[in-house]
Amino acid sequence: xxxxxxxxxxxxxxxxxxxxxxxxxxxxxxxxxxxxxxxxxxxxxxxxxxxxxxxxxxxxxxxxxxxxxxxxxxxxxxxxxxxxxxxxxxxxxxxxxxxxxxxxxxxxxxxxxxxxxxxxxxxxxxxxxxxxxxxxxxxxxxxxxxxxxxxxxxxxxxxxxxxxxxxxxxxxxxxxxxxxxxxxxxxxxxxxxxxxxxxxxxxxxxxxxxxxxxxxxxxxxxxxxxxxxxxxxxxxxxxxxxxxxxxxxxxxxxxxxxxxxxxxxxxxxxxxxxxxxxxxxxxxxxxxxxxxxxxxxxxxxxxxxxxxxxxxx
Amino acid sequence: xxxxxxxxxxxxxxxxxxxxxxxxxxxxxxxxxxxxxxxxxxxxxxxxxxxxxxxxxxxxxxxxxxxxxxxxxxxxxxxxxxxxxxxxxxxxxxxxxxxxxxxxxxxxxxxxxxxxxxxxxxxxxxxxxxxxxxxxxxxxxxxxxxxxxxxxxxxxxxxxxxxxxxxxxxxxxxxxxxxxxxxxxxxxxxxxxxxxxxxxxxxxxxxxxxxxxxxxxxxxxxxxxxxxxxxxxxxxxxxxxxxxxxxxxxxxxxxxxxxxxxxxxxxxxxxxxxxxxxxxxxxxxxxxxxxxxxxxxxxxxxxxxxxxxxxxxxxxxxxxxxxxxxxxxxxxx
Ligand SMILES: Nc1ncnc2c1ncn2[C@@H]1O[C@H](COP(=O)(O)OP(=O)(O)OP(=O)(O)O)[C@@H](O)[C@H]1O
Ligand SMILES: [Mg+2]
Numbered sequence: 001x002x003x004x005x006x007x008x009x010x011x012x013x014x015x016x017x018x019x020x021x022x023x024x025x026x027x028x029x030x031x032x033x034x035x036x037x038x039x040x041x042x043x044x045x046x047x048x049x050x051x052x053x054x055x056x057x058x059x060x061x062x063x064x065x066x067x068x069x070x071x072x073x074x075x076x077x078x079x080x081x082x083x084x085x086x087x088x089x090x091x092x093x094x095x096x097x098x099x100x101x102x103x104x105x106x107x108x109x110x111x112x113x114x115x116x117x118x119x120x121x122x123x124x125x126x127x128x129x130x131x132x133x134x135x136x137x138x139x140x141x142x143x144x145x146x147x148x149x150x151x152x153x154x155x156x157x158x159x160x161x162x163x164x165x166x167x168x169x170x171x172x173x174x175x176x177x178x179x180x181x182x183x184x185x186x187x188x189x190x191x192x193x194x195x196x197x198x199x200x201x202x203x204x205x206x207x208x209x210x211x212x213x214x215x216x217x218x219x220x221x222x223x224x225x226x227x228x229x230x231x232x233x234x235x236x237x238x239x240x241x242x243x244x245x246x247x248x249x250x251x252x253x254x255x256x257x258x259x260x261x262x263x264x265x266x267x268x269x270x271x272x273x274x275x276x277x278x279x280x281x282x283x284x285x286x287x288x289x290x291x292x293x294x295x296x297x298x299x300x301x302x303x304x305x306x307x308x309x310x311x312x313x
Numbered sequence: 314x315x316x317x318x319x320x321x322x323x324x325x326x327x328x329x330x331x332x333x334x335x336x337x338x339x340x341x342x343x344x345x346x347x348x349x350x351x352x353x354x355x356x357x358x359x360x361x362x363x364x365x366x367x368x369x370x371x372x373x374x375x376x377x378x379x380x381x382x383x384x385x386x387x388x389x390x391x392x393x394x395x396x397x398x399x400x401x402x403x404x405x406x407x408x409x410x411x412x413x414x415x416x417x418x419x420x421x422x423x424x425x426x427x428x429x430x431x432x433x434x435x436x437x438x439x440x441x442x443x444x445x446x447x448x449x450x451x452x453x454x455x456x457x458x459x460x461x462x463x464x465x466x467x468x469x470x471x472x473x474x475x476x477x478x479x480x481x482x483x484x485x486x487x488x489x490x491x492x493x494x495x496x497x498x499x500x501x502x503x504x505x506x507x508x509x510x511x512x513x514x515x516x517x518x519x520x521x522x523x524x525x526x527x528x529x530x531x532x533x534x535x536x537x538x539x540x541x542x543x544x545x546x547x548x549x550x551x552x553x554x555x556x557x558x559x560x561x562x563x564x565x566x567x568x569x570x571x572x573x574x575x576x577x578x579x580x581x582x583x584x585x586x587x588x589x590x591x592x593x594x595x596x597x598x599x600x601x602x603x604x605x606x607x608x609x610x611x612x613x614x615x616x617x618x619x620x621x622x623x624x625x626x627x628x629x630x631x632x633x634x635x636x637x638x639x640x641x642x643x644x645x646x
Pocket of ligand 2: 362
């Protein structure tokens with residue numbers, strides 16, 4: 001297990017170097033001059049030259065890249081062209097919002113997805129099964145921004161139960177939870193649907209297997225047959241789905257944060273892209289990539305804990 | 314011998330897309346304490362579902378018909394609730410299956426799976442159950458049981474896993490063990506070891522055993538009595554010597570003729586011509602008559618009842634009636 005973690009750590013390093021290089025290059029090669037944006041429409045050519053000089057943009061791209069990476073290893077992601085704020089600091093203030101949103105969505109997705117999938121499977125072809133598979137199909141196809149807008153319309157504007165947007169109260173307070181509910185549902189629905197479908201199909205397979213018959217032949221209570229003997233096996237492929245979904249969920253935070261006016265990494269990234277704020281874009285992309293790898297590591301570890309046949313020796 | 318299991322008019326029904334099917338009809342038999350009853354018959358004749366129905370483990374679309382009656386010791390099983398049956402399973406009746414490779418849960422240790430029936434039926438503590446699990450593994454001939462209880466099924470060979478299954482089934486000392494082709498998936502030497510083990514444990518625990526098999530060699534080795542099934546019906550039941558030496562039903566005779574004979578090189582293999590009829594196929598008269606070399610007009614028209622050959626031997630065949638009549642006339646004259 002330790003070997004796996006060490007190996008993954010090196011993978012993470014290589015991946016981050018690769019991603020940083022790609023992001024760095026594509027930002028610098030893409031049309032749009034940050035100096036022009038910073039200087040504004042009235043800036044003269046010599047003003048812009050001075051800005052480039054100041055930001056180090058006139059050095060060769062590779063030299064700029066190495067300068068940047070030198071900072072990164074020390075935890076310095078550079079300064080925003082727009083606000084002059086340290087990117088590291090900007091990320092640190094916004095990260096908790098995105099993190100809470102992602103975790104809350106994942107909890108929504110896993111709890112609803114697994115429970116609905118399992119009940120669907122053990123009550124195959126019941127009204128519950130039919131409605132849950134139909135809702136799951138809809139859940140996968142509905143775009144996030146539409147679902148988010150509809151939820152706001154119904155629960156915030158019409159019913160007035162929940163706030164329209166924003167995320168500033170701590171998540172453990174009632175206010176914080178109220179703020180988190182709609183974004184978490186918006187972001188978690190597609191994953192919940194995917195997890196429900198996967199749980200249902202693997203559960204259907206597992207309950208027909210020989211070892212489930214063995215468990216019943218031993219006199220195991222039906223509840224334990226399903227929620228212990230079968231669930232543990234059915235979860236093995238579902239864990240992979242959860243891991244993959246966490247990746248797309250991280251991407252989904254961008255839109256969800258826009259819809260619910262949440263000041264998170266996604267908005268930081270979008271604003272950065274719009275204003276050619278290279279350091280901000282690079283910093284946020286690197287963070288998301290790192291998160292992705294870390295989540296996959298966690299998935300691998302959980303996988304090995306659930307399935308004894310897997311060993312990472 | 315004391316009677317352990319009494320099955321009367323067992324009929325199994327399945328709800329299917331083609332309507333209600335009864336792949337097993339009107340089966341009656343008994344098992345006594347310390348006795349091995351072998352169930353033989355072609356694939357699909359209903360051996361497995363008969364076994365499963367006794368355990369209350371029929372697939373979700375299956376059920377035992379109203380008119381059936383099953384009694385284990387003094388308890389009537391038919392009419393018991395699902396939960397009452399569950400309390401007997403793994404406790405007073407146990408079952409082992411054909412595929413040792415898939416019959417154990419891959420995500421739990423051997424020890425956990427062995428302790429489970431002890432927790433459920435005997436309310437043992439973890440420590441007591443663990444000690445018992447080690448003893449059980451030792452008893453079924455698994456070396457180094459202390460190490461094995463901590464292992465997962467994938468770390469054990471097929472023969473070992475079947476031994477674990479047997480240990481699990483016998484954990485609570487059941488009075489009835491049902492074994493559905495437990496050695497079919499194993500190679501010959503392992504098969505012989507497992508048969509010996511079952512035989513030893515039967516002696517020791519005075520269990521009744523229902524042993525389902527295709528293999529007449531296995532029957533010869535372990536059976537006390539044999540029940541021959543054809544297309545969901547019992548066609549012949551008798552003591553093993555009787556069945557082998559004086560089979561009465563033409564189907565039993567056909568089955569025995571299709572067994573290779575090691576001692577007799579001249580012996581030619583004859584398989585029974587034709588195939589098992591479909592479950593929902595309507596057949597007038599005896600269900601075996603389309604394949605029977607001795608079928609008469611009567612066989613085509615009227616299903617035979619069960620005739621006694623002697624006290625412990627029955628055959629569901631018109632020929633037996635004839636034989637009985639001839640017998641009577643010879644004894645009276
Ligand atoms: N769930 C089910 N629904 C409908 N029919 C079934 C179901 N399960 C079994 N059957 C039918 O019951 C019949 C008997 O099946 P069973 O498994 O008992 O045969 P078997 O004698 O054990 O055969 P084998 O030697 O191949 O194990 C088969 O014809 C099968 O089609
Ligand atoms: Mg079978």
